[in-house]
Amino acid sequence: MKALVKARPEPGLWLERQPVPEIGPHDVLIMIRKTGVCGTDIHIWNWDDWAQKTVPVPLITGHEFAGEIVELGRLVEGLEIGQRCSGEGHLIGKTSRQSRAGKFHLDPETRGIGVNEPGAFAEYLRLPAFNVVPLPDAVDDEIGAILDPLGNAVHTALSFDLVGEDVLITGAGPIGIMAAAVARHIGARHVVITDINQTRLDLAADVVDLRPVNIATETLDEVIAELGMKEGFDVGLEMSGNQRALDQMVEAMVMGGHIAMLGIPPGKSAVDWSRIVFKAITIKGVYGREIFETWYKMIAMLENGLDVRKVITHRFPVDAFREGFQAMLGGKSGKVVLDWG
């Protein structure tokens, strides 16, 4: 089969022939139709410090996918050949305290497909049946291929009650924009998104009814006054990984506000903890998706009018994968989707 492989410890990915994976009794084999390119894949492409420490070579990359089940392991129940599906790319253990409490997304032994284990940038993927998420007709393959990052957005956005609240999102990357769409869908009052990249702010405003703020040229104080808000944002969703964005968010929050942090700062960074204490702010770190509560909620919302299709700005056949990665590396794309035919 064709697969996009981290074949050498240097920048790039290589389209190679690889054997079709053999499945175990509890696995399924999925024929891949579409895949999404993630920021994680860009780290692996660039072969930065994190990638060098984390990713074994050679490895089939990719973790955002939609496809169709073509083979069932001997002991798999409740799934059928021909079922369209996406799936949770975090492979979890079942013995930790948190797993046994049913909080699968908090299992410390989690391993990621396309990061630690063979991934989805291939014509076929082996996946534990447990991880399969069947897709209803309302969710087509290209939306199915971006459910992993949409799930990050949904998990973060549903961390705190947003109904009737004023929401600040820092970082208008694909996940920030999708989180804004979720906040709007579930009934936030004002949704404000910041970035320093005007192309992405324009994309955000095209996808969602929100107030984009180029934080390089405007201040949040001005926007708070313009919107007639008195005391700051109720809920913050940090989706940039940028230290300055977090500082700006803390300053713009109401007393007792709630912040959910998905963005991953590159290293240690200074935090003004006294501001957080005196403003009595609650901060929650968010990792991955709740397995499988996030998936149920996200698919229900997609069936009920949540529309994130315009976040997909580039589509390429897999043979043109280099153009897809170039679009991502240029920093102006939304989601890039590769078609496996």
Ligand code: NAD
């Ligand atoms: P992205 O890099 O595409 O988007 C981040 C955006 O933040 C960019 O558009 C950038 O211009 C903007 N930004 C930079 N400085 C800013 C500032 N001072 N104020 C406002 N915006 C600023 O990332 P993405 O793919 O949308 O992912 C969002 C974040 O979530 C990233 O940090 C990513 O590493 C992280 N992430 C975390 C998880 C998790 O499980 N915790 C999963 C996926 C992604």
Ligand code: ZN
């Ligand atoms: Zn991803």
